[in-house]
Amino acid sequence: MQKMMNEEVQNQLKQIFNDMKNDVTMVLFTQEGECYSCEETKGLLEEVTELSDKIHLELKDINTDLDDVKKYNIEMVPSFVILDSNKEYHGVKFNGIPAGHEINSFIPALLEISGAVNEEIPADFLERIAKIDKPVNIKVFVTLSCPHCPGAVQKAHKLAMLNKNIEGEMIEAQTFMELSNKFNVSGVPKIVINDTLELVGNQPIDQFLAQIESL
Amino acid sequence: MSLNFNFNFTQPSQNKAKLNPEIIHDFLVIGGGPAGFNATLYAKRKGLVTGMIAKRIGGQLLNTSSVDNYLGIKDISGEGLMEQFLDHIHQLEVPILEEVEVTRVEKVNDLFEITVNNQTVFKSKTAMIATGSNPRKLGVEGEQEYSNRGVAYCAICDAPLFANKEVIIAGGGNSAVEAAIDVAKVASKVTVVHRSEFRADQILLDQMMSNPNITVFKQTQILRIVGDVKMTGIEVLDKSSNETRMINADGIFIEIGNIPSSDLFSDLVQLNEQREIVVDSKNMTSVPGLFAAGDVTQVAYKQIIISVADGAKAALAANEYINHHNTSK
Ligand SMILES: Cc1cc2nc3c(=O)[nH]c(=O)nc-3n(C[C@H](O)[C@H](O)[C@H](O)COP(=O)(O)OP(=O)(O)OC[C@H]3O[C@@H](n4cnc5c(N)ncnc54)[C@H](O)[C@@H]3O)c2cc1C
Numbered sequence: 001m002q003k004m005m006n007e008e009v010q011n012q013l014k015q016i017f018n019d020m021k022n023d024v025t026m027v028l029f030t031q032e033g034e035c036y037s038c039e040e041t042k043g044l045l046e047e048v049t050e051l052s053d054k055i056h057l058e059l060k061d062i063n064t065d066l067d068d069v070k071k072y073n074i075e076m077v078p079s080f081v082i083l084d085s086n087k088e089y090h091g092v093k094f095n096g097i098p099a100g101h102e103i104n105s106f107i108p109a110l111l112e113i114s115g116a117v118n119e120e121i122p123a124d125f126l127e128r129i130a131k132i133d134k135p136v137n138i139k140v141f142v143t144l145s146c147p148h149c150p151g152a153v154q155k156a157h158k159l160a161m162l163n164k165n166i167e168g169e170m171i172e173a174q175t176f177m178e179l180s181n182k183f184n185v186s187g188v189p190k191i192v193i194n195d196t197l198e199l200v201g202n203q204p205i206d207q208f209l210a211q212i213e214s215l
Numbered sequence: 216m217s218l219n220f221n222f223n224f225t226q227p228s229q230n231k232a233k234l235n236p237e238i239i240h241d242f243l244v245i246g247g248g249p250a251g252f253n254a255t256l257y258a259k260r261k262g263l264v265t266g267m268i269a270k271r272i273g274g275q276l277l278n279t280s281s282v283d284n285y286l287g288i289k290d291i292s293g294e295g296l297m298e299q300f301l302d303h304i305h306q307l308e309v310p311i312l313e314e315v316e317v318t319r320v321e322k323v324n325d326l327f328e329i330t331v332n333n334q335t336v337f338k339s340k341t342a343m344i345a346t347g348s349n350p351r352k353l354g355v356e357g358e359q360e361y362s363n364r365g366v367a368y369c370a371i372c373d374a375p376l377f378a379n380k381e382v383i384i385a386g387g388g389n390s391a392v393e394a395a396i397d398v399a400k401v402a403s404k405v406t407v408v409h410r411s412e413f414r415a416d417q418i419l420l421d422q423m424m425s426n427p428n429i430t431v432f433k434q435t436q437i438l439r440i441v442g443d444v445k446m447t448g449i450e451v452l453d454k455s456s457n458e459t460r461m462i463n464a465d466g467i468f469i470e471i472g473n474i475p476s477s478d479l480f481s482d483l484v485q486l487n488e489q490r491e492i493v494v495d496s497k498n499m500t501s502v503p504g505l506f507a508a509g510d511v512t513q514v515a516y517k518q519i520i521i522s523v524a525d526g527a528k529a530a531l532a533a534n535e536y537i538n539h540h541n542t543s544k
Contacts, residue, residue: 009220103220146372147277147294174375187363187373200363
């Protein structure tokens with residue numbers, strides 16, 4: 001297959017991956033037979049793996065690797081999680097290919113899980129995040145042509161990384177049309193918390209927290 | 216599926232200049248759109264201590280699929296243009312505070328105090344408001360109710376959600392016509408509804424009219440948006456026949472222009488009837504030392520190149536103001 005990323009993007013990424021501290025592992029779930037964008041997602045992750053020796057890839061099948069499916073709450077394909085150097089899951093998940101604008105959600109997630117911090121969060125927010133003691137699932141519906149979607153995905157992932165009770169997942173709306181219809185997604189980014197609370201637009205962390213605290 | 220990579224992530228190790236609340240700036244800019252970018256460029260080159268506070272870097276450029284009327288730069292994406300602007304600003308090491316909202320601006324003892332949403336206060340001798348504008352709402356029944364359940368305001372973001380569906384575009388200016396052309400690439404059918412005559416550039420109108428997937432109704436007013444769980448259509452008044460009828464659709468993009476983001480400043484500076492900030496020929500507002508530029512002002516024609524030029528004027532005028540102020544004391 002022809003490479004998805006052109007040389008310019010590859011070189012940019014190589015540069016950026018120099019900042020990675022520890023190893024990370026992406027665990028990708030696909031399935032045999034029909035699977036919209038599974039091949040492309042696998043191709044993309046393989047290409048990214050080639051750009052840094054700190055990035056590793058494991059391939060799983062949603063129908064046969066059931067222990068892993070359970071461990072990472074995998075519900076659809078393609079779907080992948082990013083684990084830290086101890087192969088620990090921090091709730092950072094992508095459903096559908098992170099191409100288009102979503103590359104800007106994907107790359108920061110890799111860097112942050114590797115321990116390269118790019119942005120500080122104010123102390124009062126950290127305190128509020130630490131206090132969250134219920135399981136929280138944050139779904140962020142996106143399209144690949146949406147410039148403000150990565151901002152929302154990054155925040156969901158950031159919250160997940162900062163608190164074990166939180167899981168943040170990107171959902172590419174076109175790939176998962178049925179799920180998008182179920183949640184009436186007609187504008188992105190759409191953020192759904194624990195399948196009940198909804199936010200539309202790239203909201204500040206404060207708004208995420210206010211919703212989570214109201215659970 | 217779009218497999219282009221719109222990559223715009225900056226290296227974490229690149230130490231970007233940070234906005235400092237401890238110092239007194241010469242010229243602080245509120246807003247990170249075309250007007251704000253160019254104002255910091257000019258200010259920095261004049262040697263002013265400057266910086267920018269922006270909720271969303273790029274402003275409306277991020278919602279623009281393609282720009283083909285910026286002199287010297289042929290057909291580029293809005294985001295691509297933003298990256299070129301930003302690259303230029305980064306080279307000059309202008310400190311930028313992003314994803315932060317200004318919540319208050321006050322003039323205290325000849326200094327502007329600009330408070331942001333985490334309560335930090337930045338001080339400056341002069342300041343510029345370049346907060347641009349936001350999409351105007353139709354203001355009809357059902358718009359709020361079906362907002363994000365069919366009613367959408369960002370064509371490039373949300374068009375993929377309407378693949379193989381029927382979509383209405385409301386409006387008759389450039390952004391409506393561009394949206395129609397963009398959405399027609401994925402939707403099964405696009406209907407453009409406009410209450411008067413089109414104001415869009417002829418080159419865009421020609422593209423729209425020659426697209427077999429697009430139907431156009433002029434002199435047609437939208438009365439309300441109807442639906443059940445999601446919107447299912449609109450009721451319109453055909454102004455030529457004075458009859459009302461329904462148009463079925465799964466979604467509607469509202470592209471009827473913008474309203475200035477000036478609410479925050481309504482007690483501070485003079486606004487006109489359209490709630491645009493009133494500025495003089497050097498872009499100064501009714502408050503001495505406080506400037507404004509771009510879409511948020513009464514400037515005629517809201518365009519990128521016009522906002523950019525306005526930003527330059529404001530920065531040069533601020534420089535003059537500071538020099539004058541220093542010598543007169
Ligand atoms: C769909 C679309 C297509 C367009 N196509 C074209 C085109 O082809 N050619 C053309 O010339 N023009 C086009 N325009 C118009 C053009 O985008 C605008 O004229 C231009 O962006 C205005 O620039 P600005 O800097 O004044 O404001 P904006 O671009 O609106 O930027 C405002 C900035 O202020 C920030 N802000 C607002 N409030 C606050 C706050 N309280 N605190 C901190 N920051 C704040 C925003 O986040 C943003 O960064 C288009 C517009 C749209 C919507």
